[in-house]
Amino acid sequence: MIDTTTNACNPERSLNFIEEIIEADLAAGKHKTILTRFPPEPNGYLHIGHAKSICLNFGLAQKYGGATNLRFDDTNPVKEDTEYVDSIKEDVKWLGFSWANELYASDYFEQLYSWAIALIKKGFAYVDDQTQEEIRATRGTVTAPGVDSPYRNRSVEENVDLFTRMRNGEFADGEKVLRAKIDMAHTNMLMRDPIMYRILHTNHHRTGNRWCIYPMYDYAHGECDSIEKITHSICTLEFDVHRPLYDWFIEKLEIFPSHQYEFARLRLTYTVMSKRKLLELVKGSYVTGWDDPRMPTICGIRRRGYTPESIRAFADKVGVAKRDNLIDLSLLEWCIREDLNKRSLRRMAVLNPVKLVITNYPAGKTETTEAINNPEDESAGKRMLTLSRELYIERDDFMENPPKKFFRLAPGQEVRLKYFGYIIKCENVVKDAKGKITEIHCTYDADKSRSVKGTIHWVAAADCKPVEVRLFDRLFVEPFMDAIPEEKDYKEYLNPDSLQTITGYVEPALLNEKSGNIPVQFERLGYFAVDSDSSADKMIFNRTVTLKDTWAKIEKKQ
Ligand code: ATP
Numbered sequence: 001m002i003d004t005t006t007n008a009c010n011p012e013r014s015l016n017f018i019e020e021i022i023e024a025d026l027a028a029g030k031h032k033t034i035l036t037r038f039p040p041e042p043n044g045y046l047h048i049g050h051a052k053s054i055c056l057n058f059g060l061a062q063k064y065g066g067a068t069n070l071r072f073d074d075t076n077p078v079k080e081d082t083e084y085v086d087s088i089k090e091d092v093k094w095l096g097f098s099w100a101n102e103l104y105a106s107d108y109f110e111q112l113y114s115w116a117i118a119l120i121k122k123g124f125a126y127v128d129d130q131t132q133e134e135i136r137a138t139r140g141t142v143t144a145p146g147v148d149s150p151y152r153n154r155s156v157e158e159n160v161d162l163f164t165r166m167r168n169g170e171f172a173d174g175e176k177v178l179r180a181k182i183d184m185a186h187t188n189m190l191m192r193d194p195i196m197y198r199i200l201h202t203n204h205h206r207t208g209n210r211w212c213i214y215p216m217y218d219y220a221h222g223e224c225d226s227i228e229k230i231t232h233s234i235c236t237l238e239f240d241v242h243r244p245l246y247d248w249f250i251e252k253l254e255i256f257p258s259h260q261y262e263f264a265r266l267r268l269t270y271t272v273m274s275k276r277k278l279l280e281l282v283k284g285s286y287v288t289g290w291d292d293p294r295m296p297t298i299c300g301i302r303r304r305g306y307t308p309e310s311i312r313a314f315a316d317k318v319g320v321a322k323r324d325n326l327i328d329l330s331l332l333e334w335c336i337r338e339d340l341n342k343r344s345l346r347r348m349a350v351l352n353p354v355k356l357v358i359t360n361y362p363a364g365k366t367e368t369t370e371a372i373n374n375p376e377d378e379s380a381g382k383r384m385l386t387l388s389r390e391l392y393i394e395r396d397d398f399m400e401n402p403p404k405k406f407f408r409l410a411p412g413q414e415v416r417l418k419y420f421g422y423i424i425k426c427e428n429v430v431k432d433a434k435g436k437i438t439e440i441h442c443t444y445d446a447d448k449s450r451s452v453k454g455t456i457h458w459v460a461a462a463d464c465k466p467v468e469v470r471l472f473d474r475l476f477v478e479p480f481m482d483a484i485p486e487e488k489d490y491k492e493y494l495n496p497d498s499l500q501t502i503t504g505y506v507e508p509a510l511l512n513e514k515s516g517n518i519p520v521q522f523e524r525l526g527y528f529a530v531d532s533d534s535s536a537d538k539m540i541f542n543r544t545v546t547l548k549d550t551w552a553k554i555e556k557k558q
């Protein structure tokens with residue numbers, strides 16, 4: 001089921017379940033103030049799912065006068081990189097949030113190590129010499145208990161000695177691990193003596209070669225939360241089975257009792273959202289990079305022309321669910337249209353041009369008029385438009401044999417010219433040898449007072465400017481309503497027409513803008529943003545979104 005319910009973004013909406021917990025905690029005096037964290041692993045660029053988590057964590061802290069830490073969960077040196085750290089910081093800032101502290105799990109390696117020693121000394125951890133395969137094979141199943149490791153009852157002294165030597169680099173990768181000593185028959189498989197540390201002789205992007213043992217997520221995460229005194233540690237639903245372990249370590253170490261709360265991971269139709277898959281799309285050149293405007297990454301949608309406001313509104317509308325929620329991509333598109341409608345400059349652009357000659361308009365004559373930049377915002381001002389004898393209009397705005405309700409241009413039919421108000425009438429067309437229309441000949445009527453059904457946009461052949469226009473569509477043709485089956489390759493569903501590059505003609509005022517960052521609405525066509533590949537002599541515009549949901553129509557027809 002696609003969930004498009006709107007959890008309205010007004011302050012009067014009912015509390016979500018995490019807000020309820022926080023309000024109860026504050027009312028009970030459990031915490032004076034709240035501290036949340038956003039804990040990305042720097043192994044890829046952030047996507048819209050992460051944006052949901054960012055808006056939630058930072059949003060809660062803002063709402064309740066607390067703070068949020070940005071903590072890099074960098075406990076797996078193999079896949080992590082400072083390039084990702086930098087991009088993550090840029091993306092969080094762009095979304096409009098500032099963190100109280102920039103922290104790294106790797107900064108806590110020494111503390112985590114001494115806590116591991118403390119657990120060993122309390123008899124809650126041991127060094128295991130079994131291989132990964134042996135450990136996996138003896139874990140048991142959901143219905144059958146696991147088997148104790150033959151190394152489970154090593155003495156505290158021996159465990160301390162071995163773990164110290166693990167740290168000192170005396171063993172090779174995989175030779176030993178440190179495991180928590182819990183219960184090999186526990187009904188929760190994760191509680192069956194989970195691995196706390198593994199040996200990895202790998203360079204870490206921050207600690208270099210200082211460490212050759214690295215903590216596992218389950219051991220590191222709760223302890224990092226506790227070190228920072230995080231009050232509400234919010235993560236996605238799949239971690240609910242990890243919560244007993246999160247609590248177990250904190251309880252055994254008798255440290256600050258951070259608590260974990262889970263909400264549903266955001267899924268969006270027509271896209272994939274795991275960093276592994278996104279990396280594959282980049283590496284395999286299915287897209288031009290992490291910031292390809294078709295990617296669901298934050299840098300991709302930013303380059304496409306999405307605004308931080310629209311993403312925040314989207315996150316709010318999606319709300320906080322406890323059950324898996326698949327959100328229709330059209331909700332995200334609706335949010336960006338709402339926002340761009342308010343802030344974008346209106347400009348005329350013709351993307352599929354055909355020449356139109358106003359035969360009774362004298363050659364060389366021009367006239368100008370002022371046109372408002374944005375009907376939604378008076379302060380956006382006005383620009384000048386110049387009309388002359390030869391124009392370009394959209395090829396689609398003309399039909400030689402139109403159906404009944406075609407209120408645009410057709411032989412003998414009239415339309416109004418946007419902004420000038422003149423009514424033009426199609427008298428005849430000129431075709432090339434192949435029968436393609438090359439010119440539409442019209443006459444105009446200086447009397448603007450008559451009423452006609454259609455108004456079309458245009459650019460003047462004399463002063464319009466060519467620009468490159470990139471028309472994006474969904475990256476995948478498949479909505480992915482259900483999880484993709486293992487045997488299927490999601491790349492088979494890539495949309496072959498997700499990018500169309502064309503030359504469009506735009507009114508000159510578009511290129512006068514000092515600030516290239518202002519979004520524009522190409523009237524009747526969609527919202528567009530200047531692409532970062534643009535140069536002074538070659539402007540490139542990305543279509544952020546069409547004016548209307550064209551897919552809704554296509555789907556209805558099918
Ligand atoms: P992915 O599975 O996409 O690779 P991840 O969960 O491994 O993502 P992390 O860097 O570990 O990525 O995530 C940082 C935070 O963002 C975590 O708290 C995680 O729960 C949250 N998060 C990740 N993906 C989503 C999502 N789709 N919806 C909501 N929150 C998410």
Ligand code: MG
Pocket residue numbers: 041
């Ligand atoms: Mg992760």
